[in-house]
Amino acid sequence: MLATSERKRNREQARSHRKTGFSLIEVILAVGIFAGAVTVILALLPALTRQAAGSSATLTALHLPDAIRGELLRLARVGGLDALAGQAVPQVAPLPATLQLVASRDAARIQSLVYLPPPAPDQIAADEQYFLIEVWQFTQSDLAFDAAGAGLALQVRVAWPYRIPGTTVVTPADQREQVGFTLSLTR
DSSP states (O other): OHHHHHHHHHHHHHHHHHHHSOOHHHHHHHHHHHHHHHHHHHHHHHHHHHHHHHHHHHHHHHTOHHHHHHHHHHHHHHHOHHHHHHHSOBOOSSOOOOEEEEEETTSSOEEESSSSOOOGGGSOOGGGEEEEEEEEEOOSTTTSOOTTSSEEEEEEEEEEOSBOTTOOOBOOGGGOEEEEEEEEEEO
16 A cells, blocks of 8 residues: 555656646747847847947047147147138038048047148058048138138038048048037137
8 A cells, every 4th residue: 555655646746747847849939039039139239339339439529629629729820820711711502622630530639631731750641540620611701700800710520431440542421420510719
């Protein structure tokens, strides 16, 4: 009798153990869902990386006004404010070619591209020119440059990438991001 009750108990324990485990179908479904989630995450990584890089460049561009003002003041000291104003043409439609500056990707260095560039050893190499900075004068009478006046009001556009890092090829204008702001220089 004892043996029979022991066998019964063993069978019940065996049944209860089988009921607590996962079936093969449940395991396959769980692995499939996990694999699908990992695939989606991996597919999103390149887009998220591009977006993060774009946000970083935008943030850097938004921090450029003080550095741009510094370079423009250097140009005004070297060539004079009137000569600098002559380089920054009035802003009309379509936008004419004007005074251009370039900056490195980290914005640690800014320089004029053509007008009074720094000495050759101090120039930013072509493959390091990431931001293109264009400067125009205002055409409105109250903001237009007056040689007898005390200052120069400028409209500035920063566009990037001017050149993709590591290359000397200029990126087409329609493929660049940009921000604009105003600056003023005083005598």
